[in-house]
Amino acid sequence: MKKSNNTFYKTFFLIGAFLLMTSTLFAQKVVRYDLYVKDTIVNFTGKEKRAIAVNGQIPMPTLTFTEGDTAEIHVHNQLKESTSLHWHGLYLPNKEDGVPFLTQMPIEPNTTHIYRFPIIQNGTHWYHSHSGLQEQIGMYGSMILKKREDDPSYRKGIDDLPSVPIILSEWTDYNPENVHRMLHNATDWFAIKKGTTQSYAEAIKAGHFKTKLTNEWKRMLAMDVSDVYYDKFLINGTSESQLSQFKAGDKVRLQISNGGASSYFWLTYAGGKLTVVANDGNDVEPVEVDRLIIGVSETYDVIVTIPAENTSYEFLATPEDRTKSASIYIGEGIKQLVSPLPKLKYFEGMKMMNGMMNMDGTMNDMGMNMSLQKMDMNTVMYPEITGSPLTPKGGTTKGTMDHSDNSPGNTEMVTLNYTMLKSPTKTTLPEDAPIRELKFDLTGNMNRYVWSMDNKVLSESDKILIKKGEIVRITLFNNSMMRHPMHLHGHDFRVINGQGDYAPLKNVLDIMPMETNVIEFEANLEGDWFFHCHILYHMMAGMNRVFSYENQAPNPLLPNKAWAYKKLQSESNQWxxxxxxxxxxxxxxxxxxxxxxxxxxxxxxxxxxxxxxxxxxxxxxxxxxxxxxxxxxxxxxxxxxxxxxxxxxxxxxxxxxxxxxxxxxxxxxxxxxxxxxxxxxxxxxxxxxxxxxxxxxxxxxxxxxxxxxxxxxxxxxxxxxxxxxxxxxxxxxxxxxxxxxxxxxxxxx
Amino acid sequence: MIVLLSLTSCNAQIKNAKTENVKIYGNCEMCESTIENAGNIKKVASVDWNKDTKMATLIYDSSKTNSDEILKRIALAGYDSDNFLAPDDVYAKLAECCQYDRVNKTAIVKTEAIEDHTMHQSEMVDEKVEIKQDEHPLKAVFDTYFILKDALVASNGTLASAKAKDLLTAIDAVKMEKLTSDAHTVWMKVMKGLALNAGHIEGTKDISLQRTHFITLSDPMYQLLKASKQETPIYYQHCPMANNGKGANWLSKESNIKNPYYGAQMLTCGSTLETIE
The missing domain is CATH 2.40.160 (Porin)
Known part of the structure; x- marks a missing residue:
C-alpha cells in the first residue's frame, strides 16, 4: 500500500516538474513549527491571572499542513513544570501521540522535544496539552490539514471556499487545580455563581416542590448540564470579534474545534442556516441545520452565507449552560444579531431526571431506543423549543398579550444529530477480519465527582489488549447523569448510525445520559492508545482506558512502560x-x-x-x-x-x-x-x-x-x-x- | 431641569464616566422604557433616550464597559442602532406601536420567511374533511385521526378537542354496508373503543389527558387500518418513553417521526415499527 502510494507521488512529481509547476505541492515537504511554551499573565475579566501562552499567544498558533507533508514541531518548554502536546484526531506513530507516561516521558522544563510525523490525512483538527490541567489555561490551538487539490475526494464548492479556523474555549479566573478540588468536594459555589442552586425556596416558587423532594429522596444533588462556572467564553481567544474581509454573497467555511475543557457549545448564525460539511476532520454529505451542539473536543466544518450587503452576521457560540456566550461577526458593516438562547428550565430537567433515575442510583437502560443524540432529554429544558416556563397558575411568565408567546414551542427548528451524518465514501471495514466485542457502562457519581467506566477508574484497570488486524466493536451505555465526549487516540471509528456502508468516521463520540451507541474501528496502528472522556475534569477523575496492541515494538521514548503506567494511573486518582x-x-x-x-x-x-x-x-x-x-x-x-x-x-x-x-x-x-x-x-x-x-x-x-x-x-x-x-x-x-x-x-x- | 438633575445624580454614581450620543431607532414611550431598561446597569451604565430625536445619551464607566456592550443589549431587546441590528424574531415580538422602521436593515436578496406557527395552526383549523361518496368508507375516520394526531404534535389541546369531535362525527357517519367483510368485522369490534376515546379527548383540553386517551385510541385504529386497503403507505410508529416509560404507538402518514405524546419536547423521539401499505 505504502509503496504504491510512493510511486504514485513520484509519477506526479515528475509530471509536475516537467510542467514547471511548483514542486512544493507534490513533494514530501517538511513543515517545521517552533513552539515556545511559556508562563504568562492574562487579563480576561479585569483581574490578572496566570495562564500559559505559546509563542506569546492564546490560543496556540494555528498549525497548517497539507496532506503528504511531514510535520516537524519543536516544542521548547520554558515553563517551570513539564508539558506535552497531543495532536487530536491524527493518525501518527504512537510515540508522537503526546500523552505523558503513555507514549512519551513528559517534556521537562527548559528542554526541547521534537515531534515528527507524516501527515497522511486531511481535515479540521486541533492540538492541546495532555499534561494535568494545562489545556484549561491556554494550551489549545487549531490544526488544519489541507486536502490536496488532486485528491479524488476534493469537493468543488466546498473545499475551494475561503476558510477560517475557529477554536472555542472558556476561561475561569479560578486556578483549575482549585476548580478540580472544589468539584471533588461537591461544592455548590459554581451553582451559586450560575444561579442554578435549585433550592427548596426556588422550587416552591416555580411550583416544583414535589419535584425537588423526589429528587432528594432519590439521593441526587441539583442537576446541571455542566459542572464549572466560567467567567468568559472565547472564540479564537476573544468573546467578540469580526471577520470583515467577507462581503454579501460570500460563502465561508468555518473550521470549528471545541477546545473548551468542559463546555459543550450551541452554534447558531444570524444569517440563516448552517451547512455541515465535515465532522472530526472527516467529510460528510452536506446537511443544512438551524443549529448544532459541538461536544468537548469535537470539530465541525460549517458553511455560512452572508445574505445582505453592508451587514455582518453574528455567529454565536453559547455554552450548554447558557450562562454567557461568545460572538464572531462575519462580513463588513452593521452587526446583525441572532437571538440568544433563553435560560434553561432547570426544574423541568430535574423532573425528567427523577423519571429516569432508579432508586438504586442506576439509570433506565433504554437499549438502542436512545442513541446518537436524536432523543435529547434536555429538550424539556429548552424554552425555545418547548415554550416559555409556566407559572404554577398556568399563565406564561411574560404578561404580554401576544399569543405567539403562548405557542407550544418551535417544532420546525432543525437541530443536528448524529444520524444525519453520512460519509460521502464507503467506510466499511474488512469483512474477513475477526471482531472483538467490548462493552462499557459509563458510570459516575456526582456527589463525590467520581467518573469511571464499569465503575472502575483508570487506577483500578489494566490496559485492554487488542490485536493488530481485528475489528474492535465497542458498545457504550451511558449510565451516568452527565453527557460524555468519548475520545479515541490514533484512530477514527465508524459510528453505527443507520447510514449503512456510509457510516460517518469520528474520533469523539458525544453520548448523552441513558444512550447506547455502537462504534467500531480496525486495529491498524500499533501502540498504546488512550480512550477517555474529553471533559478535562472527568478525565482527571479517572474516566479513562488504554487500548494496547499485543506484541508491539518497544517505544524508545518510554523505556519502563510498567512504571510509567502506574504514574499515569495515579495522575487521575489524586488526593x-x-x-x-x-x-x-x-x-x-x-x-x-x-x-x-x-x-x-x-x-x-x-x-x-x-x-x-x-x-x-x-x-x-x-x-x-x-x-x-x-x-x-x-x-x-x-x-x-x-x-x-x-x-x-x-x-x-x-x-x-x-x-x-x-x-x-x-x-x-x-x-x-x-x-x-x-x-x-x-x-x-x-x-x-x-x-x-x-x-x-x-x-x-x-x-x-x-x-x-x-x-x-x-x-x-x-x-x-x-x-x-x-x-x-x-x-x-x-x-x-x-x-x-x-x-x-x-x-x- | 429635572432631566438634568436626574442625569447628574446618575452621573454621580458612575465612576470614570464617559458620555456618548448615539442614534437608536424606536417609536414611542414604551420603546423608551424598553431601551433604557435594557441599557442601564446600576453604577455602570445609564441610557437616556429621546423619542423625538431618536438620540440616546449613554453615560458609562469606561473602565468597566463600552458603548458597544450597551448597544448590543439594546439591540437584543429589539432596537436597532447604527452598530447593531436586533434579531428579527425579537423585533417581531415588539408591541405594534413599537414596530419602528428598520432603516438600517439591508434587504436580503433571497427570501427566507420564518414560518409562523399561528398561521400553521389556523390553516389546520380550516382544513375540512370532505366525505365523498365514492371514497373509502373509512377515509374520513383515518383523515380526522391524522389531523387530531397533528394537533397533539403541536401540543394544542383546544384544537385536539375540536378535532376529536370531528372524529366522532366521522365515526357516526361511517356507512357500514360499504365496508369489506374483513373491515366490517374489525369495525364492529373497535367502534365502541374508538368513540369512547375520541369522546374523552373531546371532553378535555388538558393535553396530558388527551395524550393518555390517544394511546388507547391508536391501538384500535391500527387494527382498523390493517384490515382496510390504503392508497398511501401509513407508518406505525413507537415512542419508548411515552405512557410512563411503557411505550406507546401511533399512526402517521409521514415516515419521519413527529411525536404526538411529547410534541416539541421530544419531537423526534421514536421509530417506525411497521409500514402499512
Missing part, C-alpha cells in the same frame, strides 16, 4: 484536600478531609472555650463501597476531654453510661447515605459503647442558605443555618445540645 472551621461564639466546629476515588481520611472536631463544654475530635479512615458510594465502612478514633461536675453523667439511649471525662476510644462503624441525602452513621467503640447518628449539612433552603441538623443516641443534637457569603467563607448560626447557641464565621477551603 483532594478540604478543611473548614466555624469560629463561633460557643466554640469551634470544623472538619478536615483528604480523599481520593475510594478512600477517605477525615477528622471532625468540636472545641469549646471551657472545660465544661469540652473538647472532642473524631477521626475516621474509611473506604467508599459501590457505584454510588453511599456506603462507607470505617475505623475511627475518638478523643475527648471535658469536666462535667461530680453528679452529672451521660446515659445514652441504650442505657450505657460513659463516666470518663478524658476518653480515648477506637471504633468500627459505617456511614450510609439515606434517601433525602441524610447520612446515617453507626459506630461501636472498643469499650462496647454504641452510637448511632443521623445528620445532613447541606439542605438547600434558598440560593445561599443551607440548613443542617444532627441527632444521635448520646442524646446530643444540633441544628444550624449557614449563609454562604463567598467561595471560602460563610456566616453560621447553630444550636448545639452540648455548647448551646452560637453564631460565627465559617472559613472553608
Amino acid at each position: 483532594h484536600f478540604m478543611v473548614q472551621n466555624d469560629f463561633a461564639s460557643n466554640g469551634n466546629d470544623g472538619e478536615l478531609m483528604l480523599q481520593n476515588t475510594r478512600w477517605s481520611f477525615g477528622t471532625e472536631w468540636r472545641l469549646g472555650y471551657n472545660d465544661m463544654h469540652g473538647y472532642e475530635a473524631e477521626t475516621h479512615i474509611g473506604r467508599y463501597i459501590g457505584r454510588n458510594q453511599w456506603f462507607m465502612p470505617f475505623v475511627g478514633f475518638d478523643w475527648r476531654y471535658r469536666s462535667m461536675g461530680m453528679d452529672e453523667q451521660e446515659i445514652n439511649l441504650f442505657g450505657q453510661t460513659n463516666k470518663k471525662d478524658l476518653r480515648s476510644a477506637l471504633s468500627l462503624g459505617f456511614m450510609y447515605t439515606l434517601p433525602m441525602l441524610v447520612n446515617f452513621q453507626a459506630e461501636m467503640y472498643h469499650d462496647g459503647i454504641v452510637r448511632l447518628s443521623l445528620m445532613r449539612e447541606d439542605i438547600p433552603i434558598s440560593k445561599r442558605v443551607r440548613a443542617a441538623f444532627m441527632v444521635n443516641t448520646d442524646k446530643e443534637y444540633m441544628v444550624g443555618l449557614n449563609y454562604i457569603a463567598g467561595k471560602n467563607f460563610g456566616l453560621r448560626t447553630h444550636y448545639d445540645s452540648d455548647m448551646g447557641f452560637g453564631v460565627g464565621l465559617t472559613l472553608m477551603y
